[in-house]
Amino acid sequence: MAKPIVIVVSPVAENPPAILPNPVDPQELAEDIHACAEQGASMVHLHVRDDCGQPTADPSIFSATLDLIRQQDDIVIQSTTCGPSTWGEEDHCACLHDPRVEVVQLNMGSTNIGELVYINTRPDLRYWAERIMQANVRTELEISDVSMVANVRTLAQEGLLPQPLFYGFTLGYPGIMPATSTAVWTLRKWIAPDTLWGLSEYPMRDLSLVSFALSSGATFVRIGYENSYSVIPGRPYMRNADMVAHLAQFIRIMGLEVATPEQARNILCISQAN
Amino acid sequence: MIEPVIVCVAPIERRAPQRPPLLFDPVEVAEDVYSCMLAGASMVHLHVCNREGWQVGETDVYSETLDEISARGDVIIHASTGDRSFQVPREERCPALNEPRTEVAVLNMGTFNVMDSKFICSLSDIRYFAQCIQQAGVYPELRCSDIGMMCTADLIAAEGLLPEKRFYSLSVGMPGSMPASPDGLWSLLRYVPKGHLWGLAQQHVLDLNLATFAVSIGATCIRVGMETCYGMLEQSPWLNNVDVVDAVVRMIHGMGREVATPEQARNILGIG
DSSP, X not given: OOOEEEEEEOOOOSSOOTTSOOOOSXXXXXXXHHHHHHHTEEEEEOOOBOXXXXXXXXXXXXXXXXXXXXXXXXXXXXXXXXXXXTSOHHHHTGGGSSTTOOEEEEEOSOEEXXXXXXXXXXXXXXXXXXXXXXXXXXXXXXXXXHHHHHHHHHHHHTTOSOSSOEEEEEEOSTTSOOSSHHHHHHHHXXXXXXXXXXXXXXSOOSSHHHHHHHHTTOSEEEESTTTOSOXXXXXSOOOHHHHHHHHHHHHHHTTOEEOOHHHHHHHTTOOOOO | OOOOBEEEEOOOOOOOTTSOOOOOOHHHHHHHHHHHHHHTOOEEEEOOBOTTSOBOSOOHHHHHHHHHHHHHOOOEEEEOOOTTTTTSOGGGSOGGGGSTTOOEEEEEOSOEEETTEEEOOOHHHHHHHHHHHHHTTOEEEEEESSHHHHHHHHHHHHTTXXXXXXXXXXEEOSBTBOOSXXXXXXXXXXXXXXXXXXXXXXXXXXXXXXXXXXXXXXXXXXXXXXXXXXXXXXXXXOSSHHHHHHHHHHHHHHTTOOBOOHHHHHHHHTOO
């Protein structure tokens, strides 16, 4: 049987140009995600924004969005502890308050990302990892440089990371590893063989690095407005669902399968959605 | 001809809260550094400190230390610029650049975790410090402890903020940084562009395995000394700076390589 690949859609852009039909309002967002799910996305990396379009830790907006998504779709819900450094520790854990969140991304170290500084000290990581474990949510280890793989080892030795581990390689911003095949290869060599991993590339211009990742063993790929506005050279803007469809078609051309939400839960060892 | 290897000594053990400072008096530091120079060190890594070992903005004790060192012999003065990152604004963080005898200065290339704490150096900070070093006519050593930092060096080089021949310091081994292993060094080396220089600045040094690996694949500079034994002095096989400099020199000679004099070291780095 062909290996199923999990397509993770990241539908919300960070600083979108006005021309982009960027879904922010919960209703628009749920409809956009539904269109992506129909094209093959089995997981959604969800950020929510307030009325002004700013990132918010307000659990009521998050839960309202999930209510709307669940009316139509069984898609796996992923959130993140990552947020502006101005947020307090509890704000970073806001994503754990809704029991429908199934996967949480944990950024495994401090680094510059572009002009910004992201701080995730070892005590921060321990605190968030424990909270994620208590909430019985699956952790995606977000890795953007080699030292972060070493941090994973430390936390795993302390018993703070449930097995099997699964890694998300985030590449391409200034300050972190570049979005190149060499970087993917390097990280892949640093993690234990047979460990699950996937790719989130910034900015994602086409499918060349994704195809390298898939052919060297990636299990999931992230695509959507948070990563880029198009994945076909020459086309400045695409809809989220069209990008997902383009990737799904490519996965099938490679002879692989596109995972359903249920397959995604099995592959990534995610306990059944609430 | 294969070039000789620069041995850099970082003589001063960082102040661990439970330990009294070891070595801060200018004459004592100079005596210690002089012994290392006789053993083969051609570069000394210093911080701007007061007599009690606290990092400060005033360079009088630093200058006095340089007076004492230069009275004894020639050595390249290599200074830290990352000090006091949480205490003072960045304008006050590079006092070593105010002392004209500083020849090489560390330029930190990013933000990272240091054990349970963090070291913050944003892209804007990096540009600022690179400009300060450029304006002072000092040669930067690009301190990189992960691959993202190597790429940041490419980025600011493209902005004209680095010299034509870059000198990377591959800083491995502190928890939060690239592991101090041949694999760790190898991963970083993939990102040193052809024709540029690099050295090893390993933390928590307990043996010469990685230093040997580094010299064997083309390191220009090896940094050792009590500063690199932070928190591990009890386990260190070397009791003082001269012992570890001597051990590295014997390792380099044992490989059939030469150790650089200060003059050769300046030629290799293209300074002075």
